[in-house]
Amino acid sequence: xxxxxxxxxxxxxxxxxxxxxxxxxxxxxxxxxxxxxxxxxxxxxxxxxxxxxxxxxxxxxxxxxxxxxxxxxxxxxxxxxxxxxxxxxxxxxxxxxxxxxxxxxxxxxxxxxxxxxxxxxxxxxxxxxxxxxxxxxxxxxxxxxxxxxxxxxxxxxxxxxxxxxxxxxxxxxxxxxxxxxxxxxxxxxxxxxxxxxxxxxxxxxxxxxxxxxxxxxxxxxxxxxxxxxxxxxxxxxxxxxxxxxxxxxxxxxxxxxxxxxxxxxxxxxxxxxxxxxxxxxxxxxxxxxxxxxxxxxxxxxxxxxxxxxxxxxxxxxxxxxxxxxxxxxxxxxxxxxxxxxxxxxxxxxxxxxxxxxxxxxxxxxxxxxxxxxxxxxxxxxxxxxxxxxxxxxxxxxxxxxxxxxxxxxxxxxxxxxxxxxxxxxxxxxxxxxxxxxxxxxxxxxx
Numbered sequence: 001x002x003x004x005x006x007x008x009x010x011x012x013x014x015x016x017x018x019x020x021x022x023x024x025x026x027x028x029x030x031x032x033x034x035x036x037x038x039x040x041x042x043x044x045x046x047x048x049x050x051x052x053x054x055x056x057x058x059x060x061x062x063x064x065x066x067x068x069x070x071x072x073x074x075x076x077x078x079x080x081x082x083x084x085x086x087x088x089x090x091x092x093x094x095x096x097x098x099x100x101x102x103x104x105x106x107x108x109x110x111x112x113x114x115x116x117x118x119x120x121x122x123x124x125x126x127x128x129x130x131x132x133x134x135x136x137x138x139x140x141x142x143x144x145x146x147x148x149x150x151x152x153x154x155x156x157x158x159x160x161x162x163x164x165x166x167x168x169x170x171x172x173x174x175x176x177x178x179x180x181x182x183x184x185x186x187x188x189x190x191x192x193x194x195x196x197x198x199x200x201x202x203x204x205x206x207x208x209x210x211x212x213x214x215x216x217x218x219x220x221x222x223x224x225x226x227x228x229x230x231x232x233x234x235x236x237x238x239x240x241x242x243x244x245x246x247x248x249x250x251x252x253x254x255x256x257x258x259x260x261x262x263x264x265x266x267x268x269x270x271x272x273x274x275x276x277x278x279x280x281x282x283x284x285x286x287x288x289x290x291x292x293x294x295x296x297x298x299x300x301x302x303x304x305x306x307x308x309x310x311x312x313x314x315x316x317x318x319x320x321x322x323x324x325x326x327x328x329x330x331x332x333x334x335x336x337x338x339x340x341x342x343x344x345x346x347x348x349x350x351x352x353x354x355x356x357x358x359x360x361x362x363x364x365x366x367x368x369x370x371x372x373x374x375x376x377x378x379x380x381x382x383x384x385x386x387x388x389x390x391x392x393x394x395x396x397x398x399x400x401x402x403x404x405x406x407x408x409x410x411x412x413x414x415x416x417x418x419x420x421x422x423x424x425x426x427x428x429x430x431x432x433x434x435x436x437x438x439x440x441x442x443x444x445x446x
Contacts (some may be wrong), residue, residue, distance in 0.1 A: 004106075005021075005105070005109070008021070008105070008111070009021070009030050012030070012032045012111070012113075013032045013033065015032060015034065015113070016034060017034060017113045017114060017115045018031075018032065018034040018035035018037070018038040018113065018114040018115075018116070019031070019032050019034065019035055019111065019112065019113040019114070020032075020035055020056060020111075020112050021105070021109055021110070021111055022056055022071055022109065022110045022111075022112060023108060023109060023110075024075075024108045025055070026055045026056050026057065026069065026071065026072070027050075027053060027054075027055055027056070028050045028054075028056055028059070029109065031046070031050075035060075035114070038060070038090065038096070038114060038116060039059060039060045039090060040090040040094070041059070042228065042231070043228070043231055044228055044231070046059065056071075056112070057069075060088060060090070060114075061088065061089050062086055062087070062088040062098065062100065062114075063086050063087045063088070064083060064086055064100065070083055070100055070101075070102040070112065071102040071110035071111075071112050072110075073102070074102035074103055074104050074110060075104045075108075075110055078104055079104075080101065080102065080103040081101070081102050081103075082099065082100070082101045082102075083099070083100050084099050085097055085098075085099070085117070085121060086098050086099070086100050088114070095118075096116055096118045097116075097117050097118045097120075097121040098114045098115060098116060098117065098118075099114070099115040099117055100112065100113070100114055100115075101113045101115075124286075127286075179250065183247055183250045183251055184251075186243065186247045187244070187247035187248070187251060190240060190243050190244045190247060191244075193240060193243075194237075194240045194244075197236055197237075197240065201233060204229075207220075208220075267308075268306050268307060268308060268416075268417060268419075269306065269307075269308075269309055270304045270305070270306055271304060271305050271306075271307055271309035271312060272304055273302065273304075273305055273312065273337065273346060273348065273413075274298055274302060274337065276309065276312060276313045276316065277316050277320075277335060277337075277348070279313070280313060280316050280317050280320055281294060281320065281335075283317070284317070284320055284321055284324060287321065287324040287325070288324055288333075291327070291329070291330055291331070292324055292327055292330070292331050292332065292333055293330075293331075293332045293333070294332075294333050294334075294335065295332060295333070295334040295335070296335055297334065297335070297336040297337070298335075298336075298337045299337060299338050299339055302337060302339060302346055303339065303344070303345075303346065303415055305345070305346065305413055305414075305415060305416070305417070306415065306416040306417060307393055307413065307416075307417045308389075308393070308417065311389045311392075311393075312389070312393070312413070314385070314386075314389065315386050315389050315390060315411060316348070316350075316411075318382045318383065318385065318386045319350050319386065319409045319411070320333065320335075320350060321382075322382065322383070322409075323350055323351075323352035323354065323407075323409075324352075326352050326354030326355060326406075326407070327352055327353060327354045328354070328355070331352065331353040331354065331406075332352070332353045333350065333351070333352050333353075334349075334350070334351045334352075335348070335349075335350055336348070336349040336350075336351070337349075340412060343414050343415075344414065344415050345395070345412060345413050345414040345415050346412070346413055347410060347411070347412045348410070348411045348412075348413075349408055349409070349410050350408065350409045350410075350411075351402065351406060351407070351408040351409075352406045352407060352408075353405055353406040354405070354406050354407065355405065355406075356401040356402070356405055356406055356407050357399065357401055357407050390411055390413070392417070392418075393413055393414070393417040393418070394413075394414045394417055394418050395411060395412050395413040395414060395417075396410075396411075396412045397409070397410070397411055398410045
Protein backbone atom coordinates (compact mmCIF):
# COMPACT_ATOMS: atom_id res chain seq x y z
CA UNK A 1 0.00 0.00 0.00
CA UNK A 2 2.89 2.38 0.76
CA UNK A 3 4.12 2.14 -2.85
CA UNK A 4 0.62 2.78 -4.17
CA UNK A 5 0.16 5.70 -1.78
CA UNK A 6 3.51 7.13 -2.87
CA UNK A 7 2.41 6.93 -6.51
CA UNK A 8 -0.85 8.69 -5.67
CA UNK A 9 1.08 11.43 -3.90
CA UNK A 10 3.35 11.87 -6.92
CA UNK A 11 0.33 12.20 -9.20
CA UNK A 12 -1.29 14.74 -6.90
CA UNK A 13 1.95 16.73 -6.66
CA UNK A 14 1.97 17.09 -10.46
CA UNK A 15 -1.69 18.16 -10.58
CA UNK A 16 -2.66 21.80 -11.15
CA UNK A 17 -5.67 21.24 -8.87
CA UNK A 18 -5.24 21.59 -5.12
CA UNK A 19 -5.45 18.20 -3.43
CA UNK A 20 -5.10 16.58 0.02
CA UNK A 21 -5.14 13.07 1.46
CA UNK A 22 -7.11 12.84 4.73
CA UNK A 23 -7.40 10.19 7.41
CA UNK A 24 -10.67 9.10 9.03
CA UNK A 25 -10.48 12.00 11.50
CA UNK A 26 -10.21 14.49 8.59
CA UNK A 27 -6.61 15.34 9.39
CA UNK A 28 -4.26 16.03 6.51
CA UNK A 29 -1.82 13.23 5.70
CA UNK A 30 -0.52 14.81 2.46
CA UNK A 31 -1.06 18.03 0.49
CA UNK A 32 0.35 19.27 -2.81
CA UNK A 33 1.82 22.65 -3.70
CA UNK A 34 -1.39 23.81 -5.37
CA UNK A 35 -3.25 23.26 -2.07
CA UNK A 36 -0.64 25.30 -0.21
CA UNK A 37 -1.07 28.17 -2.70
CA UNK A 38 -4.86 28.00 -2.51
CA UNK A 39 -4.97 28.24 1.31
CA UNK A 40 -3.06 31.53 1.26
CA UNK A 41 -0.73 30.23 4.00
CA UNK A 42 3.06 30.15 3.88
CA UNK A 43 4.68 26.74 3.77
CA UNK A 44 5.89 26.83 7.36
CA UNK A 45 2.57 28.13 8.65
CA UNK A 46 0.62 25.37 6.92
CA UNK A 47 3.05 22.67 8.01
CA UNK A 48 2.93 23.78 11.65
CA UNK A 49 -0.85 23.80 11.74
CA UNK A 50 -1.00 20.31 10.23
CA UNK A 51 1.61 19.02 12.68
CA UNK A 52 -0.44 20.54 15.51
CA UNK A 53 -3.34 18.29 14.50
CA UNK A 54 -5.61 20.83 12.78
CA UNK A 55 -8.51 19.37 10.80
CA UNK A 56 -8.82 20.12 7.08
CA UNK A 57 -11.91 22.31 7.63
CA UNK A 58 -10.01 24.40 10.19
CA UNK A 59 -7.24 25.17 7.70
CA UNK A 60 -9.34 25.75 4.58
CA UNK A 61 -13.09 26.09 5.33
CA UNK A 62 -15.49 25.10 2.55
CA UNK A 63 -19.26 25.65 2.67
CA UNK A 64 -20.15 21.95 2.58
CA UNK A 65 -17.76 21.17 5.47
CA UNK A 66 -20.23 22.64 7.93
CA UNK A 67 -23.04 20.20 7.25
CA UNK A 68 -21.92 17.39 4.93
CA UNK A 69 -18.25 16.52 4.45
CA UNK A 70 -17.85 15.31 0.88
CA UNK A 71 -14.91 13.07 1.80
CA UNK A 72 -16.90 11.39 4.59
CA UNK A 73 -19.81 10.88 2.21
CA UNK A 74 -17.50 9.34 -0.43
CA UNK A 75 -16.15 6.91 2.16
CA UNK A 76 -19.67 6.06 3.30
CA UNK A 77 -21.03 5.27 -0.19
CA UNK A 78 -17.65 3.90 -1.40
CA UNK A 79 -17.60 5.77 -4.71
CA UNK A 80 -16.23 9.08 -6.09
CA UNK A 81 -18.33 12.20 -5.50
CA UNK A 82 -18.18 15.70 -6.96
CA UNK A 83 -19.89 18.99 -6.12
CA UNK A 84 -19.70 22.05 -8.42
CA UNK A 85 -19.47 25.74 -7.51
CA UNK A 86 -18.87 25.48 -3.78
CA UNK A 87 -17.74 28.55 -1.84
CA UNK A 88 -14.55 28.52 0.21
CA UNK A 89 -12.68 31.14 2.20
CA UNK A 90 -8.92 31.46 1.92
CA UNK A 91 -6.70 32.44 4.81
CA UNK A 92 -6.51 36.05 3.59
CA UNK A 93 -10.31 36.33 3.58
CA UNK A 94 -10.80 36.03 -0.21
CA UNK A 95 -13.79 33.96 -1.29
CA UNK A 96 -13.20 31.27 -3.91
CA UNK A 97 -15.56 29.21 -6.05
CA UNK A 98 -14.44 25.58 -6.29
CA UNK A 99 -15.27 22.26 -7.87
CA UNK A 100 -14.71 19.73 -5.06
CA UNK A 101 -14.13 16.03 -5.70
CA UNK A 102 -13.64 13.22 -3.19
CA UNK A 103 -12.67 9.56 -3.49
CA UNK A 104 -11.92 6.79 -1.03
CA UNK A 105 -8.54 5.09 -0.76
CA UNK A 106 -7.71 1.92 1.12
CA UNK A 107 -6.77 1.94 4.83
CA UNK A 108 -9.36 4.60 5.65
CA UNK A 109 -7.81 7.40 3.59
CA UNK A 110 -9.66 9.96 1.49
CA UNK A 111 -8.55 12.09 -1.46
CA UNK A 112 -10.15 15.51 -1.83
CA UNK A 113 -9.30 17.82 -4.75
CA UNK A 114 -10.29 21.43 -5.30
CA UNK A 115 -10.40 23.15 -8.69
CA UNK A 116 -10.51 26.96 -8.57
CA UNK A 117 -13.21 28.23 -10.97
CA UNK A 118 -13.66 31.63 -9.33
CA UNK A 119 -12.83 33.60 -12.49
CA UNK A 120 -15.05 31.38 -14.65
CA UNK A 121 -17.95 31.76 -12.21
CA UNK A 122 -17.64 35.56 -12.28
CA UNK A 123 -17.58 35.59 -16.08
CA UNK A 124 -20.57 33.23 -16.26
CA UNK A 125 -22.58 35.45 -13.91
CA UNK A 126 -21.75 38.46 -16.04
CA UNK A 127 -22.62 36.59 -19.23
CA UNK A 128 -25.95 35.50 -17.74
CA UNK A 129 -26.82 39.14 -17.06
CA UNK A 130 -25.84 40.13 -20.61
CA UNK A 131 -27.72 37.19 -22.12
CA UNK A 132 -30.81 38.02 -20.10
CA UNK A 133 -30.69 41.61 -21.36
CA UNK A 134 -30.23 40.30 -24.91
CA UNK A 135 -33.14 37.88 -24.47
CA UNK A 136 -35.42 40.65 -23.26
CA UNK A 137 -34.33 42.89 -26.12
CA UNK A 138 -35.12 40.10 -28.61
CA UNK A 139 -38.54 39.50 -27.05
CA UNK A 140 -39.34 43.19 -27.31
CA UNK A 141 -38.19 43.23 -30.94
CA UNK A 142 -40.32 40.19 -31.81
CA UNK A 143 -43.43 41.77 -30.28
CA UNK A 144 -42.93 44.92 -32.35
CA UNK A 145 -42.23 43.37 -35.74
CA UNK A 146 -44.93 40.66 -35.47
CA UNK A 147 -47.65 43.28 -36.19
CA UNK A 148 -46.00 44.60 -39.39
CA UNK A 149 -46.21 43.47 -42.99
CA UNK A 150 -43.61 41.17 -44.53
CA UNK A 151 -41.87 44.01 -46.40
CA UNK A 152 -41.78 46.20 -43.32
CA UNK A 153 -40.52 43.26 -41.23
CA UNK A 154 -37.65 42.72 -43.65
CA UNK A 155 -36.71 46.40 -43.58
CA UNK A 156 -36.90 46.38 -39.81
CA UNK A 157 -34.69 43.30 -39.69
CA UNK A 158 -31.98 45.14 -41.64
CA UNK A 159 -32.04 48.03 -39.18
CA UNK A 160 -31.98 45.61 -36.26
CA UNK A 161 -28.91 43.88 -37.67
CA UNK A 162 -27.01 47.14 -38.12
CA UNK A 163 -27.87 48.29 -34.61
CA UNK A 164 -27.05 44.89 -33.16
CA UNK A 165 -23.68 44.80 -34.89
CA UNK A 166 -22.94 48.37 -33.83
CA UNK A 167 -24.01 47.77 -30.24
CA UNK A 168 -22.16 44.46 -30.03
CA UNK A 169 -19.07 46.05 -31.51
CA UNK A 170 -19.18 48.92 -29.01
CA UNK A 171 -19.76 46.53 -26.11
CA UNK A 172 -16.96 44.14 -27.05
CA UNK A 173 -14.56 46.95 -27.99
CA UNK A 174 -15.35 48.74 -24.72
CA UNK A 175 -14.71 45.61 -22.65
CA UNK A 176 -11.48 44.95 -24.54
CA UNK A 177 -10.34 48.55 -24.05
CA UNK A 178 -11.10 48.54 -20.34
CA UNK A 179 -9.22 45.26 -19.90
CA UNK A 180 -6.33 46.35 -22.11
CA UNK A 181 -5.20 49.29 -19.97
CA UNK A 182 -4.75 47.44 -16.64
CA UNK A 183 -3.29 44.33 -18.26
CA UNK A 184 -0.76 46.47 -20.16
CA UNK A 185 0.21 48.05 -16.86
CA UNK A 186 0.77 44.62 -15.30
CA UNK A 187 2.49 43.10 -18.32
CA UNK A 188 4.65 46.17 -18.90
CA UNK A 189 5.96 46.23 -15.34
CA UNK A 190 6.34 42.56 -14.45
CA UNK A 191 9.77 42.35 -16.13
CA UNK A 192 10.97 45.40 -14.20
CA UNK A 193 9.64 43.85 -11.01
CA UNK A 194 11.55 40.67 -11.75
CA UNK A 195 14.76 42.58 -12.46
CA UNK A 196 14.41 44.66 -9.29
CA UNK A 197 13.92 41.46 -7.30
CA UNK A 198 17.03 39.89 -8.82
CA UNK A 199 19.04 43.06 -8.06
CA UNK A 200 17.94 42.95 -4.43
CA UNK A 201 18.77 39.26 -4.18
CA UNK A 202 22.19 39.93 -5.69
CA UNK A 203 22.76 42.65 -3.09
CA UNK A 204 21.83 40.27 -0.26
CA UNK A 205 24.14 37.63 -1.73
CA UNK A 206 27.00 40.13 -1.86
CA UNK A 207 26.42 41.01 1.78
CA UNK A 208 26.35 37.31 2.68
CA UNK A 209 29.76 36.87 1.06
CA UNK A 210 31.26 39.87 2.86
CA UNK A 211 33.00 39.78 6.23
CA UNK A 212 30.73 41.14 8.94
CA UNK A 213 31.08 41.47 12.69
CA UNK A 214 29.94 38.23 14.37
CA UNK A 215 27.06 39.94 16.16
CA UNK A 216 25.75 41.49 12.95
CA UNK A 217 26.18 38.21 11.06
CA UNK A 218 24.27 36.35 13.77
CA UNK A 219 21.49 38.96 13.70
CA UNK A 220 21.22 38.74 9.91
CA UNK A 221 21.06 34.93 9.95
CA UNK A 222 18.36 35.01 12.60
CA UNK A 223 16.36 37.56 10.62
CA UNK A 224 16.64 35.47 7.43
CA UNK A 225 15.44 32.43 9.34
CA UNK A 226 12.46 34.33 10.77
CA UNK A 227 11.26 35.48 7.35
CA UNK A 228 12.05 32.13 5.69
CA UNK A 229 14.43 33.79 3.27
CA UNK A 230 15.14 30.78 1.05
CA UNK A 231 11.42 30.11 0.62
CA UNK A 232 10.74 33.78 -0.16
CA UNK A 233 13.41 33.78 -2.87
CA UNK A 234 12.02 30.68 -4.55
CA UNK A 235 8.38 31.67 -4.16
CA UNK A 236 8.88 35.25 -5.39
CA UNK A 237 10.33 33.97 -8.65
CA UNK A 238 7.38 31.59 -9.06
CA UNK A 239 4.93 34.41 -8.40
CA UNK A 240 6.55 36.65 -11.01
CA UNK A 241 6.42 33.85 -13.58
CA UNK A 242 2.74 33.25 -12.74
CA UNK A 243 1.93 36.96 -13.10
CA UNK A 244 3.65 37.06 -16.48
CA UNK A 245 1.79 33.96 -17.73
CA UNK A 246 -1.56 35.29 -16.54
CA UNK A 247 -0.94 38.66 -18.16
CA UNK A 248 -0.04 37.02 -21.47
CA UNK A 249 -3.19 34.88 -21.41
CA UNK A 250 -5.39 37.88 -20.62
CA UNK A 251 -3.71 39.91 -23.37
CA UNK A 252 -4.50 37.09 -25.83
CA UNK A 253 -8.17 37.12 -24.83
CA UNK A 254 -8.32 40.91 -25.17
CA UNK A 255 -6.78 40.68 -28.65
CA UNK A 256 -9.43 38.13 -29.69
CA UNK A 257 -12.18 40.47 -28.50
CA UNK A 258 -10.65 43.43 -30.33
CA UNK A 259 -10.23 41.39 -33.51
CA UNK A 260 -13.84 40.21 -33.49
CA UNK A 261 -15.29 43.67 -32.74
CA UNK A 262 -13.29 45.44 -35.46
CA UNK A 263 -15.78 46.16 -38.29
CA UNK A 264 -13.56 48.53 -40.25
CA UNK A 265 -16.18 51.26 -40.20
CA UNK A 266 -18.01 49.71 -43.17
CA UNK A 267 -14.91 49.88 -45.37
CA UNK A 268 -13.56 46.93 -47.32
CA UNK A 269 -10.19 45.70 -46.12
CA UNK A 270 -7.90 42.70 -46.39
CA UNK A 271 -8.76 39.96 -43.94
CA UNK A 272 -7.36 36.56 -43.02
CA UNK A 273 -10.36 34.21 -42.91
CA UNK A 274 -8.41 31.50 -41.05
CA UNK A 275 -7.49 33.97 -38.29
CA UNK A 276 -11.11 35.15 -38.13
CA UNK A 277 -12.41 31.59 -37.72
CA UNK A 278 -9.81 30.83 -35.03
CA UNK A 279 -10.85 33.97 -33.15
CA UNK A 280 -14.51 32.97 -33.41
CA UNK A 281 -13.74 29.47 -32.11
CA UNK A 282 -11.94 31.04 -29.14
CA UNK A 283 -14.95 33.24 -28.35
CA UNK A 284 -17.49 30.38 -28.48
CA UNK A 285 -15.18 28.20 -26.37
CA UNK A 286 -17.73 27.92 -23.51
CA UNK A 287 -20.20 26.25 -25.94
CA UNK A 288 -17.57 23.71 -27.01
CA UNK A 289 -15.61 23.05 -23.83
CA UNK A 290 -15.41 19.40 -22.73
CA UNK A 291 -18.17 18.49 -25.19
CA UNK A 292 -17.45 19.34 -28.82
CA UNK A 293 -14.17 18.57 -30.62
CA UNK A 294 -13.16 20.90 -33.46
CA UNK A 295 -11.29 19.36 -36.40
CA UNK A 296 -9.40 21.74 -38.70
CA UNK A 297 -8.58 20.99 -42.33
CA UNK A 298 -7.05 24.14 -43.83
CA UNK A 299 -5.36 24.22 -47.23
CA UNK A 300 -1.92 25.90 -46.98
CA UNK A 301 -1.26 29.37 -48.46
CA UNK A 302 -4.88 30.53 -48.58
CA UNK A 303 -5.43 34.00 -50.08
CA UNK A 304 -6.49 36.99 -48.02
CA UNK A 305 -9.91 38.41 -48.89
CA UNK A 306 -10.91 42.02 -49.44
CA UNK A 307 -14.16 42.17 -47.51
CA UNK A 308 -16.10 43.68 -44.62
CA UNK A 309 -14.13 41.73 -41.99
CA UNK A 310 -16.54 42.32 -39.12
CA UNK A 311 -19.54 41.01 -41.07
CA UNK A 312 -17.63 37.96 -42.34
CA UNK A 313 -16.71 37.17 -38.73
CA UNK A 314 -20.43 37.44 -37.91
CA UNK A 315 -21.23 34.88 -40.64
CA UNK A 316 -18.91 32.26 -39.13
CA UNK A 317 -20.03 33.14 -35.61
CA UNK A 318 -23.67 32.38 -36.57
CA UNK A 319 -22.87 29.12 -38.37
CA UNK A 320 -20.45 27.79 -35.74
CA UNK A 321 -22.81 28.70 -32.89
CA UNK A 322 -25.68 26.90 -34.64
CA UNK A 323 -23.44 23.87 -35.22
CA UNK A 324 -22.48 23.71 -31.54
CA UNK A 325 -26.10 24.08 -30.40
CA UNK A 326 -27.24 21.37 -32.84
CA UNK A 327 -25.01 18.80 -31.11
CA UNK A 328 -26.62 17.21 -28.08
CA UNK A 329 -23.98 15.76 -25.79
CA UNK A 330 -20.56 15.04 -27.28
CA UNK A 331 -19.81 15.57 -30.94
CA UNK A 332 -17.50 16.99 -33.56
CA UNK A 333 -17.38 20.10 -35.74
CA UNK A 334 -15.12 19.92 -38.81
CA UNK A 335 -13.99 23.18 -40.46
CA UNK A 336 -12.59 22.64 -43.96
CA UNK A 337 -11.16 25.54 -46.03
CA UNK A 338 -10.12 25.26 -49.66
CA UNK A 339 -9.11 27.65 -52.40
CA UNK A 340 -11.42 28.00 -55.43
CA UNK A 341 -10.42 28.93 -58.98
CA UNK A 342 -13.76 29.76 -60.67
CA UNK A 343 -14.18 32.42 -59.43
CA UNK A 344 -10.95 32.92 -57.49
CA UNK A 345 -11.70 32.83 -53.79
CA UNK A 346 -12.18 30.40 -50.91
CA UNK A 347 -14.73 27.77 -49.83
CA UNK A 348 -15.43 27.14 -46.14
CA UNK A 349 -17.31 23.98 -45.16
CA UNK A 350 -18.54 23.58 -41.57
CA UNK A 351 -19.87 20.11 -40.74
CA UNK A 352 -21.40 19.06 -37.42
CA UNK A 353 -22.50 15.71 -36.00
CA UNK A 354 -25.87 16.98 -34.79
CA UNK A 355 -29.33 15.76 -35.77
CA UNK A 356 -29.32 17.37 -39.22
CA UNK A 357 -31.95 19.57 -40.87
CA UNK A 358 -35.58 18.44 -41.03
CA UNK A 359 -37.40 18.44 -44.38
CA UNK A 360 -39.97 20.95 -43.12
CA UNK A 361 -37.17 23.30 -42.09
CA UNK A 362 -34.96 22.98 -45.18
CA UNK A 363 -36.83 25.46 -47.40
CA UNK A 364 -37.43 28.01 -44.62
CA UNK A 365 -33.92 28.17 -43.23
CA UNK A 366 -33.22 31.78 -44.23
CA UNK A 367 -36.74 33.21 -43.95
CA UNK A 368 -36.61 36.24 -41.62
CA UNK A 369 -38.05 35.51 -38.17
CA UNK A 370 -38.37 31.78 -38.85
CA UNK A 371 -37.04 29.79 -35.91
CA UNK A 372 -37.62 26.40 -34.31
CA UNK A 373 -36.42 27.63 -30.94
CA UNK A 374 -38.70 28.56 -28.07
CA UNK A 375 -39.99 32.10 -27.75
CA UNK A 376 -37.26 34.30 -26.34
CA UNK A 377 -34.51 31.88 -27.32
CA UNK A 378 -33.99 33.17 -30.85
CA UNK A 379 -35.22 35.87 -33.24
CA UNK A 380 -34.93 33.76 -36.39
CA UNK A 381 -32.63 36.37 -37.96
CA UNK A 382 -29.27 34.59 -37.68
CA UNK A 383 -29.23 32.66 -40.98
CA UNK A 384 -31.23 35.34 -42.79
CA UNK A 385 -28.53 37.85 -41.86
CA UNK A 386 -25.81 35.31 -42.74
CA UNK A 387 -27.21 34.69 -46.23
CA UNK A 388 -27.58 38.42 -46.94
CA UNK A 389 -24.02 39.16 -45.84
CA UNK A 390 -22.61 36.35 -48.01
CA UNK A 391 -24.70 37.45 -51.01
CA UNK A 392 -23.66 41.09 -50.52
CA UNK A 393 -20.03 39.90 -50.72
CA UNK A 394 -20.72 38.22 -54.07
CA UNK A 395 -20.61 34.78 -52.48
CA UNK A 396 -22.88 31.76 -52.03
CA UNK A 397 -24.33 30.05 -48.96
CA UNK A 398 -25.55 26.43 -49.19
CA UNK A 399 -26.43 23.66 -46.76
CA UNK A 400 -27.13 19.95 -46.87
CA UNK A 401 -27.59 16.94 -44.62
CA UNK A 402 -24.85 14.36 -44.36
CA UNK A 403 -25.51 10.66 -45.12
CA UNK A 404 -24.79 9.56 -41.54
CA UNK A 405 -25.92 12.45 -39.39
CA UNK A 406 -25.43 16.16 -39.00
CA UNK A 407 -25.38 18.97 -41.53
CA UNK A 408 -22.84 20.87 -43.62
CA UNK A 409 -22.91 24.61 -44.32
CA UNK A 410 -20.80 25.83 -47.24
CA UNK A 411 -19.73 29.47 -47.70
CA UNK A 412 -18.02 30.52 -50.94
CA UNK A 413 -16.45 33.99 -51.08
CA UNK A 414 -14.58 35.75 -53.90
CA UNK A 415 -11.17 37.34 -53.42
CA UNK A 416 -12.66 40.83 -53.61
CA UNK A 417 -16.18 41.70 -52.49
CA UNK A 418 -18.30 44.25 -54.39
CA UNK A 419 -19.02 47.66 -52.89
CA UNK A 420 -22.42 46.40 -51.65
CA UNK A 421 -20.53 44.54 -48.96
CA UNK A 422 -19.85 47.81 -47.13
CA UNK A 423 -23.20 47.54 -45.33
CA UNK A 424 -23.22 43.74 -45.32
CA UNK A 425 -26.95 43.38 -46.23
CA UNK A 426 -28.65 43.38 -49.62
CA UNK A 427 -32.31 43.70 -50.48
CA UNK A 428 -34.45 40.95 -51.95
CA UNK A 429 -34.23 37.22 -51.55
CA UNK A 430 -31.90 34.75 -53.19
CA UNK A 431 -32.95 31.41 -54.60
CA UNK A 432 -32.83 28.64 -51.97
CA UNK A 433 -29.49 26.79 -51.94
CA UNK A 434 -29.29 23.25 -53.24
CA UNK A 435 -29.90 20.49 -50.66
CA UNK A 436 -29.49 16.74 -50.57
CA UNK A 437 -32.58 14.54 -51.15
CA UNK A 438 -35.22 14.59 -48.44
CA UNK A 439 -34.58 11.01 -47.29
CA UNK A 440 -31.29 12.22 -45.83
CA UNK A 441 -32.96 15.03 -43.97
CA UNK A 442 -33.55 14.74 -40.26
CA UNK A 443 -33.52 16.71 -37.01
CA UNK A 444 -34.03 20.40 -36.53
CA UNK A 445 -32.07 23.59 -37.15
CA UNK A 446 -32.84 27.29 -37.04
